[in-house]
Amino acid sequence: MNDFLTLMKPELVLTGIIFLLLFVKLGKGIKNEPLLLIIQVLLLLNFLSGFFFNEEGTLFDGMYLTTNMIVLQKNILNLSVYLISLLFAGWFKKSEHMPEFFMLMLSALLGMFFLISSGNLLMFFLALELATIPVAAMANFDLDKKRSSEAAMKMILSSAFSSGILLFGISLVYGATGSISFAEIPLLLYGTPLEILALVFLFGAFAFKLSIVPFHLWTADVYEGAPMATTSFLSVVSKGAVAFVFMATLYKVFQPMETVWYNMLMILSIATMIIGNLFALRQQNIKRFLAFSSIAQVGFIMVGISSSHPVEGVTSVVYFILIYIFSNLAAFGVAAAIASQTNKEEIDDYKGLYKTNPFLSWVLALALFSLAGIPPTAGFFGKLFLLTAGASKGSYLFITITALNMIISLYYYLRVIRSVFMEKNEKPIEKIKIEPSAKLALIICGAAIVLIGLLSWIYDYIQSLI
């Protein structure tokens, strides 16, 4: 019983918050503003609770497992959900159904927690569904907007299709090995054609969730149509969680078939980076632009995963995702602050933003510099470690292509910064009033982007947890 309480603490706390919100919703309505404050405090407590009373162990006959690394990954996700609740305060206050939105978002987060902790394919599948179905409902949250319902339709259909593919892969794994436990499967895999087919199907399903290239088509549409809070949740929390699990699955479960998945990873990573970058070049809408930039970032994450080194690979990917969360949230936060007051989402509208909104411009510049990987921002160190980890495998052509792609990505990130700082505009966006909590979150993100790169103990700390 004690084990149960300490090992499943993150899930239990989160379930408690979801139930609390449910009762708030059922009872007499509280106004949005005080309720949002309560939710923010609860999420902060939820984040802080992740640092105490942590133990390693397994539950339910190996179905649920937790280690210090997994606790850290859950803390990262908790932090980003807390930042989302701060960043989009303006939108939440106007929303009619705010408690429902948080219930859906926290249910999806709960699914991701179980996903990271799963030690069994059944648990894995259930958690993945719990992590994706609520997000489709979240995408539909601007009920009166046509584009929102279109985005939700695309999201639910592609995620249902990908879970069909995932299940077919799982059924083949079960047929080949007779087991669905993560601990037993690697002992029973020999690399027969049936197992390779199963790996391909599973890989395809992961590729859908991570928007790796042949399966990336839903990403930009969903990102553009969905409300900004959903978009940032999808691109930061959902992507981070699936990347953690993707890495764990490949490293642990499919460890005997390393050569097979290394080649798949390499080819898809190159395709993802190139196509993500080339499409990002021609985007005018800031949300679509960030969507394709996040596709390209997934390509870089895959370089780190491909190192298949249980220490270097895991550390560099977790470190990069930590930085990616802050940079992407800052970029989305600025775009949301502008869109919520002026309804402007085109990059051309951002011309001359620096004259009227210097604070937003600086945060946006920091975020984009970090995404592009320019030193002294943390993004540079993140990409450096990813490439070092990837290079340990010895495929230098692959690493060279990655480095060239980073140069292409510089062009389009700097294009936005140029229009913000240098281009003149007759009618620039007027002075924007930022919510105090959003301002706090932007400051946290900006400080983190600078500091994570400078404080070397963070990388060592992540490494020490493995």
Add this chain to the structure above:
Amino acid sequence: MIEPGLYHMLFLSAALFFIGVYGFFTRRNLVTMLMSIELILNSVNLNFIAFNKYLWYDKLDGLFFTIFIIAIAAAEAAVAIAIIINLYRSHKSIDVENAEELKY
């Protein structure tokens, strides 16, 4: 008459799977696309049952997996249909060709 064995079952489930995939890619009506996904999920169920019966009859993992898939498929269909109804309200159509605001 031949007694049906594992290969027959696998052939049937693979055929169902690809019929589902074909339907998903060619049909333009959202409800039919949802039905195609159900076909895919049912082919997976058949796979699990067949593997459980013919190969791993001493373990019950496959049967449990099937039960969970049926439940999850129902949940997924519920959310999908809610979204489709909302799409119908705003677009007055459930044809994917008419939902084309987000492009290129």
